Amino acid sequence: MASLNKVLLIGRCTRDPEKRSTPSGQVLVEFGLAVNRRFKSNSGEDREEVCFVDVTVWGKTAELCAESLRKGSSVFIEGRLKLDQWEKDGQKRSKMGVVAENVQFLDRRRDAEYGDAPADAAPSRSGGRSSGAARKPAGDDVPPNGADDDIPF
Numbered sequence: 001m002a003s004l005n006k007v008l009l010i011g012r013c014t015r016d017p018e019k020r021s022t023p024s025g026q027v028l029v030e031f032g033l034a035v036n037r038r039f040k041s042n043s044g045e046d047r048e049e050v051c052f053v054d055v056t057v058w059g060k061t062a063e064l065c066a067e068s069l070r071k072g073s074s075v076f077i078e079g080r081l082k083l084d085q086w087e088k089d090g091q092k093r094s095k096m097g098v099v100a101e102n103v104q105f106l107d108r109r110r111d112a113e114y115g116d117a118p119a120d121a122a123p124s125r126s127g128g129r130s131s132g133a134a135r136k137p138a139g140d141d142v143p144p145n146g147a148d149d150d151i152p153f
Contacts, residue, residue: 005080007098009053010106011035013073017057019066029062031055031069033077033098054097055079061103068105078102 014032021027033053041047055077057065069075079100086093 007077007079007081009033009035009077009098011053011075011077013069013071013075014052016071017066017069019062027059027062029057029065031065033075054095055100056082056097057100057103061100065100065103074106076104076106 011033014034017029017031019027019029031054033055035051035053036048037051038046038048077098077100079098079102082097082099084095084097
């Protein structure tokens with residue numbers, strides 16, 4: 001039987017990216033993402049729910065995210081789910097997160113800052129077309145030699 005682990009998310013960063021390195025020198029960035037869902041309840045009332053997701057990015061993509069993303073930045077994440085499990089004070093704990101494999105920066109304002117948009121283009125926080133992308137080479141998303149175990153939760 002085939003299986004698929006793929007996640008597509010568009011949201012806003014809930015905090016500035018935190019850049020770290022593993023003891024083996026592998027760069028990683030972690031940040032939170034808020035994804036909003038708007039809908040009408042059974043009574044016809046407009047409702048909104050927010051899902052908060054922890055995102056981890058590895059390698060060169062991580063470095064680009066650390067440079068370009070800030071709290072409030074709009075971003076498109078393509079990646080996979082990862083279940084982290086650990087034990088604290090004798091209790092088993094777990095957390096579902098996303099490992100990003102492709103990241104696109106959606107804030108057009110960032111285009112103007114980096115010279116990718118015409119100088120007369122008005123800044124927009126609403127998104128629209130993608131402003132920039134950070135794509136990681138295949139196989140760069142998993143740290144070598146189990147370095148993933150070196151990351152504290």
